[in-house]
Amino acid sequence: MRKVISINNGWLFCYQYVPGMEKKNDFEEFEEVNLPHTNKELPYNYFDEEDYQKISCYAYPLEVTEEYRNRKVFVHFEAVMAYAKVYVNGIYAGEHKGGYTPFDIDIADKLDFAKKRNYICVVADATERDDIPPFGGEIDYLTYGGIYREASIVLYDDVYIQNMKVETYKVLEDKKDVCVKLYVKNDCDETKKAKVAVKLIEESSESLIYEKSFECNVKPGEGMYEFNAEGISGIRLWDIDNPNLYEVEAYLSWDGSCSLCKGDGSCDCFKDRIGFRTCEFTTMGFFLNGKKLKLMGLNRHQSYPYVGYAMPKRVQEKDADILKNDLHVNIVRTSHYPQSRHFLNKCDEIGLLVLEEIPGWQYIGGAAWKEVAKQNVREMVERDWNHPGIILWGVRINESADDDEFYTETNKIAHMLDITRQTGGIRCRKRSKLLEDVYTFNDFVHEGVNGPLRDQQEVTGLDHKVPYMVTENNGHMFPTKRFDQEERQVEHSLRHLRVQDASFRDDSISGTIDWCAFDYNTHKDFGSGDRICYHGVMDMFRIHKFASYVFKSQVSPEKETVLEPVTFWTRGDRNIGDFMPLVIFTNCDYVEFKYGDNEVKKIYPRREEYKGIPNPPVVIDYSVISREEAGEWGELWENAYFAGYHNGKMVIERKMSKNPLPTELKVEVDDNMLTASEKDATRFTVKVLDQCGNIMPFIDEIIKIKIEGPLKLQGPDEVVVKGGAIGFWVETLNKVGTAKVTVDSARIGQSVHTITIQ
Ligand code: GAL
8 A cells, every 4th residue: 555755844955055955864954844935034024035945955865664675766846947857866866847837756766775874865846947937037927946835755566556536427418427547557567467446435425435446457557547426316516615635545556456345455546536527618798507607706826924935734725715705706826836735625625616827927939948837737737637627628728829830739638638627728819710619818908997808809819709718807907015005995896896897798708817916026127126026806814805896796695795985085195185986895785884973875886887797886975865965175074974785784894993093903814723734824914903903004104023843934023014904824843832922012001822832
């Protein structure tokens, strides 16, 4: 039976590799680190991006025990940026190009059983080598260095399952079929008579739904063996509201049968999760399980302040959670590369659809570069083909020019490996040749006054409709900081609203995935000059900008009531000293508004204007409140009161003060309980609130963060709130205990939190 040994703790690290380092026998002067690891902790903004573009060296002291003897031994990396060369005891063992996909290196014959300590050494090259995508041209994001995902050692017997693909058929019928494809390697020089047992277990109830045994002859070398299980009943479909998951376990035994397969002998087992669902992009939109679903989503970069990509499981999962359960979108695009398996697993668990794509940004390199890109398609599909959440493969370099030969190949690879999903390829040029199943287009047409989205045939140049989806909009057309002036934030929100509304109005558009979920660090050639692209509907700490409420307010009020006025509530932040039009993102039936002592106004959502989107906003303008009532520049400023009604009942209220004063330092932590066994992390958010509980957008308060106990702060321990709020993450150090985190502001007070690390 295979054995997987996690090797995330206790790596030794040197930021600057010096040739010959891989041959060392001791790494005493190296720093001890845990994975996921970034090769350089960076400032929040204004840094030199070349700081992480280094060749670094990692070493892992491996104790080779007797159980390694006569077995296949692989070291498995989930991702290393971007060119990794692996050595064992100074001997070259293998390498991998590409910073976003996993790889295995066979190290069995390099191990020295006589040595107490063997060293696995990784030379991790994070420079922008032009033979590896996405490099070669300019890129609007950073590709932080290091072994930034997890690693393990895997021991196998002579026969083992390299991968498993599970396909589901007759999904919408009562009795469903499953085809399990096992990719098996037989390292003996004879054919093995094997038994295969396939089990299907419902994850929520842990009950065994189906079990079947097969016999097969496993030939020497690599081969794919198919097993069909038919007529399975009692299956619940996977969809975005009920993401029912099933575990598939495949046991392969030979030379007799092993205990797990009811006997004894040699055995291997492969487990993965699946869901039963159908998905199809058509000329009439997208269909999930045969039902039409308008896709509304956001693009996600997997980056974070300070540590770049190197965030552990919990934080990766949290992003999926924010997208699905806070912003209430139904699809995410993993722009512009395959992302952490933890993120994708969470998407499966909570019912968030995914468009996953290969690494790249506008630039197409030469022959060697293209080979790596094609390999990226293979590695992405082979890693992720069982995720029910993934509904489309992106097999073009984001926004690159047409290259029919290259993209015919990438499409062919994806289709050959996976016949169950359509392909897309994200372009920004009109009339680009459609080689994929779905025309996926970044439509940046909207400039505020014109139409929000193009007609698909104007884009494709075809004389007929094709399956079509918008994969980006807004972004650089209207960058907006969370601490920008109110008027700009109103327009930022309205632009996202108009685009989404237009998408809902056009049946031939499957949906739109806006640019983007979170602000992100970028190269000097992009963004606001401070190495940040402020294109998110949330900031880098995942704190809301007003535009995020466009998405959030589309949720059903039965799930969560939303009432978010896009205002700082001032007389003088906007030009000409006015607070109108006051846009309120809400899913209520109507909103009551009271300004000072004036009469209460009842206002309904702007359905005539926004005919598409499920929940249009409420807008307060001079048709609602007269100029005399509202007053003007130079007149007294008053309090505001908003109440949202649903089914005749008041369900939510908000107050705004005419005289806001810093009243509360609101500090929240995502998790109070963390894991000690491996690197874990959680986020704190810090907000300065007024007496009505509203963020104070222009306060520059110094925040001091003090940690006592076994936790490490990511980033500096003294920060300034930006736009009234800031966040930070703390990470564990493989020690159990209790940690105290004190967040202190001289003016507003202190907040103390206890975190248990188990
Ligand atoms: C697109 C690109 C994205 C991002 C965006 C900004 O062209 O695909 O990565 O740069 O522009 O709006």
